[in-house]
Amino acid sequence: MSRFLNGRLRAVEPYTPGEQPRGVQSLLKLNTNENPYPPSPRVLAALNEGEVARLNLYSDPDCADFLRVLADTLGVGRAQVLAGNGSDEVLQFAFSAFAEKGAAYPDITYGFYDVLSRFFGLPSRAVPLREDFTVAVEDYEGFPGMVVLANPNAPSGLYLPLGEIEKLLSQDPDRLCLIDEAYIDFGGESAVSLLPRYENLLVVGTFSKSRSLAGARLGYAVGSEEVIRDLNTVRCSINPYNINSLTLLAGIAALRDADYFQKCCADVAAVRDWTARALRGLGFTVTESSTNFVFAGGHPALSGWAYFEALRENGILARHFDAPRTEDWVRISVGTAAQMERVVDTTKAILSAGKEF
């Protein structure tokens, strides 16, 4: 740390992304919930030589073409959407715009919420999930700041029904609730349908998971026109050209290929359910995931850490969260059917190796 760093940032611990190994071809990378399938072929067609030649020009600061297609796809007005450089950037905008009184989020959830709270020096609260990792919305009653829920949640994979989201929104119409739907396309119903009735709802989504565009960095917010205007004030004060031209084109092409999108989501969900069943058959507890990952733990003969390490020794990269309530669990992103067969076969071999764990 240099002596020039602002005092507020001295205690900040940055988010630790899942490992991105380079050049290790044999490693099966199932640690950051990427989609195992490539983007739609239409994306490749959209990113042609002519578009590359236009990179001398700035990208559209209004993201107009992209937002029009996105708004149509979501069934909302053009002024109700905003694009972010990944949904992480949208979260950053939202925390800086709406969390003066802090943010409340589950104790076990996407780690970036806590990082942003610390970064902005907010009076935030981590609200414990129930023992079974479900969200108890009544525990948010009376909290004055912004409420942030990932739905489905990560790493639990559990989906909170819209009725519960409505209860949360009804607790206080003057408190904004941000619902992070990074994984919604793999199961569950989007809260976007609640927007006409709840002005205090902000939905955040991403192209990183279900649209196979993690490397393009494209996320979005959907909310009331006023809330989106506020987010745009932040965006245009920090980074008005926040989405590059090629990513905007990739986003449009991905949205236009609805068949490919639906097929990829359905395939991932089917492979996920197969994997969950297989791991349960091997003695793991596996949550009911509505996402593109499985969360497995509680094995009588294998601790979460030992399982994570043993997978890694066998060339499979998963994710382990070293916190008291999650240390006995491993999160494994859903790959192709063949990749997940390798995970299950490797797990069998680990268990039958008869090691002392």
Ligand SMILES: Cc1ncc(COP(=O)(O)O)c(C=O)c1O
């Ligand atoms: C719940 C949740 N929200 C947001 C993100 C960020 O996604 P991106 O910035 O790639 O859109 C992630 C990434 O894993 C996530 O798990």
